[in-house]
Amino acid sequence: MHYHTPASFDEAAALAASATGITRFLAGGTDVLVQLRADIVTPDTLIDIKHIAGVHDIIQMPNGGWQIGIAVTGAEMTEHPALAAAWPGVVEAMDLVGSTQIQGRATLTGNLCNGSPAADSVPAMVAADASVSVCGPKGAHKVAVLDIPTAPGRTSLAKGEMVTAINLPAREPGGGDAYLRFIPRTEMDIAVVGCGVNLRVDGGKITHARVSLGAVAPTVLLVGEAADAIIGSTLDDAALDRLAAAASAACNPIDDKRGTIEFRIHVAGVLARRTAKIAYDRAIAAGE
Amino acid sequence: MSKIHVTTSVNGDAVEFLCDPRETLLDVLRDRLHLTGAKEGCGTGDCGACSVTLDGRLVCSCLVLGAEAEGHEIGTIEGIANGEELHPLQQKFIEHAALQCGICTPGILVATKALLEKNPDPTETEVRYWLAGNLCRCTGYDKIIRAVMDTAADLRSDMKEAT
Numbered sequence: 001m002h003y004h005t006p007a008s009f010d011e012a013a014a015l016a017a018s019a020t021g022i023t024r025f026l027a028g029g030t031d032v033l034v035q036l037r038a039d040i041v042t043p044d045t046l047i048d049i050k051h052i053a054g055v056h057d058i059i060q061m062p063n064g065g066w067q068i069g070i071a072v073t074g075a076e077m078t079e080h081p082a083l084a085a086a087w088p089g090v091v092e093a094m095d096l097v098g099s100t101q102i103q104g105r106a107t108l109t110g111n112l113c114n115g116s117p118a119a120d121s122v123p124a125m126v127a128a129d130a131s132v133s134v135c136g137p138k139g140a141h142k143v144a145v146l147d148i149p150t151a152p153g154r155t156s157l158a159k160g161e162m163v164t165a166i167n168l169p170a171r172e173p174g175g176g177d178a179y180l181r182f183i184p185r186t187e188m189d190i191a192v193v194g195c196g197v198n199l200r201v202d203g204g205k206i207t208h209a210r211v212s213l214g215a216v217a218p219t220v221l222l223v224g225e226a227a228d229a230i231i232g233s234t235l236d237d238a239a240l241d242r243l244a245a246a247a248s249a250a251c252n253p254i255d256d257k258r259g260t261i262e263f264r265i266h267v268a269g270v271l272a273r274r275t276a277k278i279a280y281d282r283a284i285a286a287g288e
Numbered sequence: 289m290s291k292i293h294v295t296t297s298v299n300g301d302a303v304e305f306l307c308d309p310r311e312t313l314l315d316v317l318r319d320r321l322h323l324t325g326a327k328e329g330c331g332t333g334d335c336g337a338c339s340v341t342l343d344g345r346l347v348c349s350c351l352v353l354g355a356e357a358e359g360h361e362i363g364t365i366e367g368i369a370n371g372e373e374l375h376p377l378q379q380k381f382i383e384h385a386a387l388q389c390g391i392c393t394p395g396i397l398v399a400t401k402a403l404l405e406k407n408p409d410p411t412e413t414e415v416r417y418w419l420a421g422n423l424c425r426c427t428g429y430d431k432i433i434r435a436v437m438d439t440a441a442d443l444r445s446d447m448k449e450a451t
């Protein structure tokens with residue numbers, strides 16, 4: 001295994017483009033090292049991205065949007081009050097990843113690019129309409145977070161491409177987001193279902209909504225029917241019933257020791273309701 | 289395979305070592321630097337027995353490569369006592385019998401020291417969540433939590449007296 005510490009994105013992407021065999025980028029290493037130690041994936045080339053300038057920064061752009069560096073840890077996001085105020089759902093989703101020790105290392109980018117269907121931050125980022133900046137042989141471009149995962153453990157990033165930042169839009173007035181997951185215990189487990197909701201209200205009525213589900217299909221889902229079920233409503237009981245039904249209907253889950261197919265489908269509806277209520281309350285509070 | 293030359297600091301002392309690119313910081317600490325306080329319980333980030341600080345931040349040394357330590361500051365259990373004088377947390381763990389086999393203890397001490405530096409007045413719930421990544425098979429956790437709460441209270445009253 002060759003270990004590299006490139007000083008720029010171009011150098012990192014060029015290393016990945018010319019490498020033969022298995023290549024991995026090393027952000028927090030909380031997936032890469034577990035896979036290395038368990039002999040699941042032994043990279044031939046390991047590219048540590050933490051020495052590239054700016055990768056540890058959380059920046060608010062002039063348009064109000066946010067740029068989160070690819071080496072920013074979960075702990076650093078939680079400790080950033082302005083980011084947590086603008087995107088509480090994304091920050092709380094990342095905060096659910098692992099223990100205090102894991103939070104000291106794990107990154108949003110690693111959570112996304114590892115490609116797990118149960119990755120906690122991904123439904124929150126999809127609900128937020130986040131994008132990633134990518135560099136590589138085709139030059140710099142942006143890709144929606146929704147379009148990165150293609151199958152369990154796989155992404156749409158081509159050889160030589162890498163993520164250079166995560167972009168969150170500006171928080172609009174009267175907007176709020178939330179993320180909840182179900183796990184069989186209180187801490188330290190993999191999501192059976194995860195749900196991210198981001199919405200905007202005007203005079204108590206929902207004007208925009210995005211609802212995303214994790215761990216109920218091979219990749220994260222953006223459920224348009226679930227958003228349509230609550231747009232135009234004040235999140236009354238009838239809207240919540242429609243939301244839960246649409247969320248459950250979108251699921252295509254696996255059966256495993258953490259939850260049966262029936263259970264995951266049911267829980268998706270329950271979590272969609274609860275998550276939407278939190279996002280709605282945050283949106284109302286933000287609009288006041 | 290060529291070895292990587294790493295310059296770092298461990299418990300305030302400048303340290304240099306050569307390591308294989310696949311070697312973890314935990315392996316380097318134990319096998320090359322002979323600091324065997326950090327333990328390997330799982331090797332996959334689940335148990336916290338290998339906890340150390342990296343630039344003051346609590347991490348699992350089994351999930352950090354030795355090569356990644358270059359230029360950073362590592363803190364281990366060996367740096368917690370002041371010579372022969374135990375750290376207040378170590379003293380309280382003995383008084384409360386907050387350990388049995390002791391495998392989890394170095395990791396829990398490093399983790400709780402990091403907690404009390406960040407939050408000198410944690411609630412019991414905060415202590416329990418902070419330690420969710422530190423597994424103990426012996427004590428049932430309760431004595432650990434008592435020892436941490438008691439240390440925190442003592443350190444706070446020491447601080448008050450000092451001011």
Ligand SMILES: Cc1cc2nc3c(=O)[nH]c(=O)nc-3n(C[C@H](O)[C@H](O)[C@H](O)COP(=O)(O)OP(=O)(O)OC[C@H]3O[C@@H](n4cnc5c(N)ncnc54)[C@H](O)[C@@H]3O)c2cc1C
Nearest residue numbers: 025027028029030031032098107110111113119120163333
């Ligand atoms: C004990 C434990 C508990 C965990 N609990 C959870 C949990 O509750 N929820 C959850 O979702 N996950 C959990 N995880 C998994 C893991 O911590 C997360 O997925 C984490 O966010 C990964 O981030 P990282 O920075 O450590 O990624 P790394 O391990 O550094 O990288 C992961 C993948 O992303 C790729 N990658 C990294 N950076 C880039 C880049 N810039 N461009 C392209 N590809 C890149 C790497 O090549 C690799 O394939 C847990 C892991 C452990 C060990």
Ligand code: FES
Nearest residue numbers: 329330331336350
């Ligand atoms: S040995 Fe590192 S967490 Fe268990």
Ligand code: FES
Nearest residue numbers: 388389424425426
């Ligand atoms: S004292 Fe034995 S594992 Fe904790």
